[in-house]
Amino acid sequence: MTFIFLGLLIFCAHLFNAWFSRRRIPDVLLLMLIGILVGPVAGWIAPDDLSEIGPVLSSLTLLFILFDSGIDLRIDMIRRYWTGMVQVTFLSFVVSMTTVALIAYFLVNLEFQASLMLGGMVAGTAAAIVIPLVRQMRVSDRTRVTLTLESALSGVLCIVISLAFTEGYKLGDVNIGSTLGRVFASVLMALIIGVVGGIIWSSFLDRVRKLQNSMFLTPAFVFVIYGVAELLGYSGAIATLSFGLVLGNPDYFEMSFLKKLRLNDMTRLEENEKSFFKEFVFILKTYFFVYIGICIPFNNTLALAYGLVIAAALFVVRFALIAIVGRKNTQEDRLTVSMMIPKGLVSAVLASMPEQVNIAAGYTIIPAADTMKYITYSVIFCSIIICSFLVLLTSKRLVKASDEVTNIVQDDQETLDDNTLQQI
DSSP, rough: HHHHHHHHHHHHHHHHHHHHHHHOOHHHHHHHHHHIIIIIIIIOGGGGGTHHHHHHHHHHHHHHHHHHHHHHHHHHHHHHHHHHHHHHHHHHHHHHHHHHHHHHHHSOOOHHHHHHHHHHHHOOHHHHHHHHHHSSSOHHHHHHHHHHHHHHHHHHHHHHHHHHHHHHHTOOOOOOOHHHHHHHHHHHHHHHHHHHHHHHHHHHOOOOOHTGGGGGGHHHHHHHHHHHHHHSSSSSHHHHHHHHHHOOOOGGGGGGGGGGTTOOOOOOOOHHHHHHHHHHHHHHHHHHHHHHHOOTTTHHHHHHHHHEEEEEHHHHHHHHHHHHTTTTTTTTHHHHHHHHOOOOOHHHHHHHHHHHHHHHSOSSSTTTTTHHHHHHHHHHHHHHHHHHHHHHHHHHHHHHHHHHHHHHHHHHHHHHHHHHHHHH
């Protein structure tokens, strides 16, 4: 029965993907509803049944989505939109964290430090949700690059700040300078690990392809890059993203000193390799969102209510922020960036961290650990629901706007061609 269910999920995922293209119904929402149906509603699968496989599935999904996104990113676009991306990422994170902390402090009655910690857990965006949704929508290169890099960088900020508050509880104080230093070190060192790994692998890729069944060797090296970064205490997510970026843009990393190391003969990934990775990501994404639906805490109505309030507030402040900092962008770009703030894997992992700290210590170090965990799960669920419905409501408008821009460009091109012919 289990294998039948797993097989049917893949068929359903392809069907939902087709529905998104035709009906603009987000497949993320439909997959989560399947998880809710087989989990909280029917009770066939409980979150405890997936306690061992769940974290592994979540990490694999994030790992390969970021790697695949890095392959598709172009460095020239990153250089062009870097300033706007950094502005959106850091301003949005600070505003979101502050909003959640105020609600948690005044409404939920958490301690001030616990409120800030909760804000740090849910202030980022989920790469495993944002990137697949953006790929299914007609968005500009600026929007795609901004949202992809924001989801990766904000995840790092969530992890580092949450860990800083955890250490602060243990030591009795949170050091702001140390926290900022950790953020910078985590991003910089992870970038170095990913870039160096990408240069090495791209240089040996032609020789690797001569081996039998070599298609799986690149994913295996992705595991190595992610594991090395995490083992050294840096961001595996950023390392994986930068590794994929090198494989997608090898021309930018061909430097003269690499000739001495015999690493100058860098090779791009072939189209069949990219297709294989995308299909693998599609399968992982399918099971991941069903898993999220299974883990929603419907038995805690108060936490769900708090989660709904926090999620709604986050969308409101996000729309206000993008309206201010994104005035130079088109209305369609502002709308897309504003609604792409669902929470996911990183928040779910961080949610259980305070409880694990208390269990390891044998006494309560971090107060209200259960409350923070259930509220975080609720924020994840409500933010995905709100984001999915916003995509559903606005996708037709975005498609219409995109078609209008395409028609204008085509008309201008035809006019230009006519004028050229007349001159000839």
